[in-house]
Amino acid sequence: MQRILAELNEEVGVKGSAVVTEDGILVTSALSSSMQGEVISALSSFLISTTKRALTECGMEHFGRFIITSTHGKLVLVTLPKSYLVVVADQFINLDVTLLTIQGAAKKLEKMSQINV
Amino acid sequence: MKILQKLKISRELARLERKAKENPSPSTYVDLAQVHVNLGSVDETLRVAEEGLALFPNAEELKRVLKFAKKSRMNTRIRELRSRINKSPAPVLYRELASIYLELGDFSAVQGACEECLRRFPEDSGALLVLGQARLKNFYRDLTVSDGLEAVACLEKAFTLDQACIKAARLLAEVFYRVGAIDRSRQYMERLRGMEPDDKELQILWQEVKESENQGNDLENLFREVEARGRFVNGPPGSSPKLRKIASNSAMSGLKKSLMRLADTQGVRKAAYIKGSKALVRGEIKSARDPFLRAVRVISRSAQRTSRRMDIGSFNKGVLDGPFGQILLCSLGDVVASVLAVEGANTEMILSRMQDMVAGALYAGLGRERT
Numbered sequence: 115m116q117r118i119l120a121e122l123n124e125e126v127g128v129k130g131s132a133v134v135t136e137d138g139i140l141v142t143s144a145l146s147s148s149m150q151g152e153v154i155s156a157l158s159s160f161l162i163s164t165t166k167r168a169l170t171e172c173g174m175e176h177f178g179r180f181i182i183t184s185t186h187g188k189l190v191l192v193t194l195p196k197s198y199l200v201v202v203a204d205q206f207i208n209l210d211v212t213l214l215t216i217q218g219a220a221k222k223l224e225k226m227s228q229i230n231v
Numbered sequence: 232m233k234i235l236q237k238l239k240i241s242r243e244l245a246r247l248e249r250k251a252k253e254n255p256s257p258s259t260y261v262d263l264a265q266v267h268v269n270l271g272s273v274d275e276t277l278r279v280a281e282e283g284l285a286l287f288p289n290a291e292e293l294k295r296v297l298k299f300a301k302k303s304r305m306n307t308r309i310r311e312l313r314s315r316i317n318k319s320p321a322p323v324l325y326r327e328l329a330s331i332y333l334e335l336g337d338f339s340a341v342q343g344a345c346e347e348c349l350r351r352f353p354e355d356s357g358a359l360l361v362l363g364q365a366r367l368k369n370f371y372r373d374l375t376v377s378d379g380l381e382a383v384a385c386l387e388k389a390f391t392l393d394q395a396c397i398k399a400a401r402l403l404a405e406v407f408y409r410v411g412a413i414d415r416s417r418q419y420m421e422r423l424r425g426m427e428p429d430d431k432e433l434q435i436l437w438q439e440v441k442e443s444e445n446q447g448n449d450l451e452n453l454f455r456e457v458e459a460r461g462r463f464v465n466g467p468p469g470s471s472p473k474l475r476k477i478a479s480n481s482a483m484s485g486l487k488k489s490l491m492r493l494a495d496t497q498g499v500r501k502a503a504y505i506k507g508s509k510a511l512v513r514g515e516i517k518s519a520r521d522p523f524l525r526a527v528r529v530i531s532r533s534a535q536r537t538s539r540r541m542d543i544g545s546f547n548k549g550v551l552d553g554p555f556g557q558i559l560l561c562s563l564g565d566v567v568a569s570v571l572a573v574e575g576a577n578t579e580m581i582l583s584r585m586q587d588m589v590a591g592a593l594y595a596g597l598g599r600e601r602t
Contacts, residue, residue: 153540153541154541157537157540157541158537160536161533161534161537164529164530164532164533165529165533165551167529168526168529168530169530169553171522171526172523172525172526174526174553174554174555175553175555176553176554177551177552177553178552178553179550179551179552179553180549180550180552181549181550181551182534182538182543182546182548182549183254183547183548184538184543184544184545184547185258185543185544185545185547186256186258186542186543186544187541187542187544188543189537189538189541189543202541202543205254205256205258205259205544206250206259
């Protein structure tokens with residue numbers, strides 16, 4: 115898992131990545147020193163749970179991917195079987211290109227979790 | 232500059248231009264403007280800063296870039312004008328020079344240029360107009376009686392010398408209205424209405440002048456009262472609640488059109504514009520109580536909070552993919568535009584329309600919830 119995240123972090127503009135569960139447990143992470151794993155997992159968990167709840171209320175069950183663009187960065191959340199891949203990137207990242215790598219990493223993590231089960 | 236270096240810079244410029252279009256943010260525009268500054272291309276810097284400010288009117292750094300670019304351009308022009316005046320002085324050159332100083336906020340330079348011009352060309356209305364404008368600017372800022380009265384004297388003289396000088400008449404009508412000299416303002420307004428019958432701003436001022444009560448005819452006294460009170464008798468034209476409502480209605484009608492256009496875009500099922508507790512909706516939304524609106528509010532608030540706490544700035548855009556299709560969000564301040572689209576819809580185009588709507592409609596008030 116660490117290796118997959120480390121490879122993902124080599125993409126231009128990616129600042130860090132992590133795998134977190136919906137209840138905020140940090141499964142694994144490859145984050146830069148300026149980012150704290152616990153903070154990223156707690157905030158991701160907050161966003162994931164509120165988004166899921168809001169979607170459920172309007173009959174939309176779950177989401178597969180959530181991309182947030184902010185003034186100084188981007189955040190990508192990808193749903194994995196029992197967890198979420200969280201990618202933090204800078205504002206200049208070309209997501210059209212990097213999304214393929216992110217999806218590729220998500221697929222690898224998905225396979226890995228199936229083997230683990 | 233070497234060819235390779237030029238190529239590198241033009242690539243960097245193209246990249247930043249693309250970024251500014253795809254993912255506009257104040258910092259992207261500042262970066263782009265900075266490259267133009269480094270290249271010494273003032274016009275391009277101005278263009279980028281103006282474009283950026285149109286989208287992000289409160290971006291302080293962009294304002295600074297704009298000011299810097301304007302100053303650079305004006306300094307070049309000042310040198311040109313000075314050299315031409317030295318060779319062969321003409322009122323039109325002085326007028327331009329004084330106007331540039333005025334724009335730069337250098338009042339003593341404005342006064343110097345205008346006085347020099349008036350010494351050489353005592354009948355030049357242009358120099359009097361610029362001097363009047365400078366004095367008026369100071370009066371509006373500091374409310375000092377002397378500036379106000381000087382401004383009126385310069386502008387009245389400019390208008391006497393040139394009866395076709397609409398600007399002088401307009402400034403006089405406005406300042407008289409603001410200090411409460413309504414009868415005097417009305418005199419200028421009547422002349423202006425004959426000269427510019429289709430001018431919307433004049434129509435607004437005329438409407439307000441008509442509805443206001445004259446506070447007296449002693450100008451000095453009226454200006455003194457303004458100085459003593461520290462505020463004008465009347466606010467700027469167009470600021471009365473009644474007129475604000477008209478302006479807001481017109482902005483609302485533009486907003487509704489944009490939302491309708493968004494809802495008519497191929498692949499869009501629901502479209503909503505939310506400001507605070509109020510919302511405008513179009514498409515497959517039955518009422519303002521549609522759970523989609525609540526979901527949008529909750530998700531955009533969570534995204535905003537997460538973005539800030541993760542130190543990635545303010546949340547601007549969001550794309551949520553799922554079996555339901557896509558939920559697109561665009562947020563600015565307390566305004567959120569959102570769309571529910573089917574899979575395969577042109578996300579970029581929809582987001583760009585949403586962004587235009589949010590940026591352009593920030594000042595529109597929402598009267599009531601409706602479907």
